[in-house]
Amino acid sequence: MTATAGDAVRPYRPRGGFLGIKRILPRTLFGRSLLIIVTPVVLAQAVATWIFYDRHWDSMSRRLAFGVAGDIAMVVELLEDDPTAEERERTLALAARTTDLIVTLETGKRLATETTRSRGMVAETLRQAMIERVRRPFTINTELVEDWYEIRVEIPAGVVSVMSPEKRLFSPTTYIFLLWMVGSALVLFAIAIIFMRNQIRPIRRLAIAADGFGKGRDVANFKLEGASEVRQAAAAFLVMRERIQRQISQRTEMLAGVSHDLRTPLTRMKLALDMLGENPEVEELKDDVAEMEAMIEGYLAFARGEGAEAVQPTDLTRLLNEVVNGARREGADVQLAAEEQLTLPLRPSATRRCLANLIANARRHADRIWVEASRMAGAIEITVDDDGPGIPERNREDVFKPFFRLDSSRNRATGGSGLGLTIARDVVRGHGGDITLSDSPHGGLRVRLRLPL
Known part of the structure; x- marks a missing residue:
């Protein structure tokens, strides 16, 4: 499931209106509903008081x-x-x-x-x-x-x-009349608040469920409740959720089947090439077969990024340490600066794959890597900096496309299958966040991940 940061539930921001009235109106449905109820009462009491x-x-x-x-x-x-x-x-x-x-x-x-x-x-x-x-x-x-x-x-x-x-x-x-007017208004206002809260609660739960589903989290104990229109919207959300989950499951199963079907002829081709002996033409064919295997594995990894892995509270600091230590064992020069106890709901395996892809991509093109993680307003931000050549600004959106590579050659030593950043963005957006590229203060590329809490 892919969800961008723009898909998250955001408060409505009015663009302005006649004489700026919209700027002072309540922005929540609860506030506007109360305004609709209270305004006629206040006007009626004002007229009565004037009379x-x-x-x-x-x-x-x-x-x-x-x-x-x-x-x-x-x-x-x-x-x-x-x-x-x-x-x-x-x-x-x-x-x-x-x-x-x-x-x-x-x-x-x-x-x-x-x-x-x-x-x-x-x-x-x-x-x-x-x-x-x-x-x-x-x-x-x-x-x-x-x-x-x-x-x-x-x-x-x-x-x-x-x-x-x-x-x-x-x-x-005079005082008796005013006290009666104010007292009755307060009683009516309190009753209106109680009833409006009960009517708004199902809408809030629907918004929370949609926001959680957009962040890849399981929406448990969600049921139809409220007015008929709210129930209709909730029922449409449940149907939409089932369709998306079914589509993801079908795609994953289809790719697994394609992998099984392709690996058999690739295995036969590798055996046949081994029997032909060693010559330049055979080596080129072996490279082609290895490239095809790498592409299939990358595509399967891309599909698994939207798989059915459960979301669970995860210590992101610990996960970063594991990924960085793995990269160091492979010879990468990585420095990590992360706050303690950065815990949030994540898919651990998918997140580990995302971070590993980013560090591997930086290691392929740079000598040193800097990883930082800190808590921001309502989110956790991770930055991966390197001192490599970076990516031209005109290509920074293209590199997220599947199988896109800045190096147009098929040499695996100079580039991967073109799915590393694609998988990374897919995983991050599956958690309701986003990933962006910019210039690093160290002279290379900065990859910024933002994961909502």
């Missing part, structure tokens, strides 16, 4: 303010009509007993020129009511005592000081 403030709260505030202003106007009128101090005291006592207002008369005083010290919409509404109902000079002070409003009105006899409690000017239904 409430525009109608109920405004009307209620005006009625309460005009009620207080009306009581003050009545007290002021009575005080102006009372000629004696006894009658004024009786009026003040009546006001305190029937209006919940604390009214005092400061005889002989006049209002100061200071401006009204009041703030808020309630004070502004009360000011409008005082202008319409009292129609006398007045001031409003909301900073004298907490939860109380001081209203001072000037009359010919002096200044009438009125202390009104805030409860006469403000209705708590």
Whole structure:
């Protein structure tokens, strides 16, 4: 199975949209689904709140303010009509007993020129009511005592000081309404999150299964679940997986059969050539037969790279040490620098074959080889550098094609069968990674492998 790094599941990245709206939208299906649910609720509550403030709260505030202003106007009128101090005291006592207002008369005083010290919409509404109902000079002070409003009105006899409690000017239904709106929205939001998580979970499992299959890993315990559309997509994935696995199995069996059929006539040709004796023509034919055997073995190795070897947790550091030590025993000058405990799911035999091919390819064309392995963001990166002649940039993609060789001759001493890099890339992509070529800082070729964790 061949899977490139581009086949891995990646988060969707919007390209931009009208006025850049797509840039601020959630990128996950879960976030967008919640947005679809929450947006109408928020808009409905915003409209309801606007109507409430525009109608109920405004009307209620005006009625309460005009009620207080009306009581003050009545007290002021009575005080102006009372000629004696006894009658004024009786009026003040009546006001305190029937209006919940604390009214005092400061005889002989006049209002100061200071401006009204009041703030808020309630004070502004009360000011409008005082202008319409009292129609006398007045001031409003909301900073004298907490939860109380001081209203001072000037009359010919002096200044009438009125202390009104805030409860006469403000209705708590505003807070009750807002708490009800916010509380119900939070409850609905929590319910929506629970239901959306249950609906998104099968889609996430399908994405994880597809990503794991693309990395050559076994997808265990995957079952159909979720909505009918999600089940349909999951069923299509299972059918696709079976078809790919069946195609790989058929190809491997076909190549094994071809190998068996070709080896028999090649063996007869080798026996016949041995009986002909030694001469230049016979040696050339022996080289051709050996070349054919090498090509068959290389092609079988290429097919085995996508075989049915199980993926298992593998210590990549240990595997690299084994491959490098094997190359050193064959006379290669290889230096290894790898982090400890680089463990990830791999096909050990296929990965060993991939690394061995890369080192053998570097050894064939260079004197020294440097191998490094380190953990990167979400992946492990392996680099194989050499001090050889390198590969021209125009040919760096061609060398991954099966049987492509920069050396066009058929001399096996100057090049292999042309499948080494092909097998290496096939193995790496079978694990969901990729392999690239570039210039090495040592003057030769750098092969970079990236294996996802």
